[in-house]
Amino acid sequence: MKAPLSEFLMEDLLEEHRFSARFNAGESGHRAQSLGSLLTGLQPDFNFNLQDALSEVMLSDAPNMGQEQLRSLVAQLHPGASPENVLITTGTSEALLLLLRQLRPRKLALIAPAFQLLSEIPCSLGAEILPLPVRWNALGHPEAPIDAWVNAIQANKPDVFIFNHPHNPSGLLLSQQHIEMLLAASASVNCVVIGDEHYRFLSRPVPEPGPTLYARGRFVTGSFIKCAGTPGLRIGWCVGDAQVLQAMQSEKNYLTHTVNPISQLIATWFLQSLQRSNGFFSVLHSEWLENKRTFAQWKSKQDLWNGFEPAGGLVSCVFPRGSLQAAEAGSGLHPSVTSFAALRERGVFLLPLSTFEQTFYSDVALSLGFRLGFGLSTAQFKQMLSVMVRSDL
Numbered sequence: 001m002k003a004p005l006s007e008f009l010m011e012d013l014l015e016e017h018r019f020s021a022r023f024n025a026g027e028s029g030h031r032a033q034s035l036g037s038l039l040t041g042l043q044p045d046f047n048f049n050l051q052d053a054l055s056e057v058m059l060s061d062a063p064n065m066g067q068e069q070l071r072s073l074v075a076q077l078h079p080g081a082s083p084e085n086v087l088i089t090t091g092t093s094e095a096l097l098l099l100l101r102q103l104r105p106r107k108l109a110l111i112a113p114a115f116q117l118l119s120e121i122p123c124s125l126g127a128e129i130l131p132l133p134v135r136w137n138a139l140g141h142p143e144a145p146i147d148a149w150v151n152a153i154q155a156n157k158p159d160v161f162i163f164n165h166p167h168n169p170s171g172l173l174l175s176q177q178h179i180e181m182l183l184a185a186s187a188s189v190n191c192v193v194i195g196d197e198h199y200r201f202l203s204r205p206v207p208e209p210g211p212t213l214y215a216r217g218r219f220v221t222g223s224f225i226k227c228a229g230t231p232g233l234r235i236g237w238c239v240g241d242a243q244v245l246q247a248m249q250s251e252k253n254y255l256t257h258t259v260n261p262i263s264q265l266i267a268t269w270f271l272q273s274l275q276r277s278n279g280f281f282s283v284l285h286s287e288w289l290e291n292k293r294t295f296a297q298w299k300s301k302q303d304l305w306n307g308f309e310p311a312g313g314l315v316s317c318v319f320p321r322g323s324l325q326a327a328e329a330g331s332g333l334h335p336s337v338t339s340f341a342a343l344r345e346r347g348v349f350l351l352p353l354s355t356f357e358q359t360f361y362s363d364v365a366l367s368l369g370f371r372l373g374f375g376l377s378t379a380q381f382k383q384m385l386s387v388m389v390r391s392d393l
């Protein structure tokens with residue numbers, strides 16, 4: 001029997017390697033935090049004991065749309081939204097699934113390659129996909145050919161555009177001018193924009209969320225769980241038209257129904273802490289900046305790899321040096337092409353870009369590159385980069 005959804009290529013590989021690799025840079029989030037370290041990190045922002053407060057949580061069903069205080073905090077992150085415009089979901093994945101089932105796109109535009117869910121769910125609903133392909137130049141720098149994207153939107157008239165920004169897997173962050181151009185092109189063909197803002201919390205030089213794509217008539221899905229190293233909280237949200245959210249919630253009753261009240265309480269504390277001294281998240285944000293600096297220095301001192309640190313989010317892509325030029329010149333793979341297996345033998349797990357092959361991207365970059373996560377501790381990240389340039393590779 002054919003499964004309604006294709007195999008989630010990246011997830012299988014992540015599951016296989018995430019617990020055994022010494023350097024797990026295949027992930028797209030910050031290194032996981034223990035519950036204890038999260039609570040200890042948040043505690044200075046509260047005048048009651050968080051551990052005690054947790055033990056008082058009633059393990060009842062939470063309100064169907066999400067806890068009021070959490071919805072209100074999420075609304076504050078999206079100027080123009082009020083709590084009725086917020087649905088709390090089990091991860092961003094659930095928000096996207098429910099929203100796409102409501103919007104039922106006929107033709108869906110996305111920046112490709114993409115997180116597989118963004119193309120697979122619309123396809124399963126019968127949508128045609130319009131890929132807006134990222135271009136990596138010979139040095140492995142990701143570029144958005146914005147005029148081509150705008151023309152593609154205007155010529156093909158998609159009815160939904162999932163605008164994943166910052167972008168996974170390229171680490172691209174667009175200028176405000178380019179964002180406006182894409183939004184204007186979408187508006188000109190009545191295309192509904194969904195901003196997938198999973199990496200919004202790591203997109204600025206300061207530990208504050210970057211600007212949102214939210215506005216009346218658009219939708220945003222997001223979370224902080226990857227940026228904060230707490231994916232196990234499985235908190236996500238959708239912000240948008242209240243009636244559409246109600247319909248999503250009605251479907252949600254058949255899935256996860258309500259979201260775990262413990263997770264919602266911790267998410268509330270996390271967002272409140274962001275508004276206070278923000279001690280917990282500032283540390284992770286500094287580590288992100290430091291890993292980006294480390295990568296930039298490393299890159300200029302070695303001759304095996306090309307690539308760039310992410311402008312936003314926790315992932316970008318690396319390519320064996322020379323491989324992109326060689327492919328462009330049609331001369332086959334560069335001799336220094338480093339295989340997944342060779343890296344893995346040395347304890348390094350990077351995600352081959354070929355795991356994005358289902359997402360309507362056909363450039364050769366997919367067969368050459370790896371997605372590299374910037375969420376390891378600063379010490380581990382440095383160590384991993386030094387292993388990646390060992391001469392025996």
Ligand SMILES: Cc1ncc(COP(=O)(O)O)c(C=O)c1O
Nearest residue numbers: 028091092093115168198223236
């Ligand atoms: C761009 C993007 N959107 C959505 C998701 C789904 O995230 P979640 O773990 O919150 O379900 C991910 C996860 O990696 C992602 O990278």
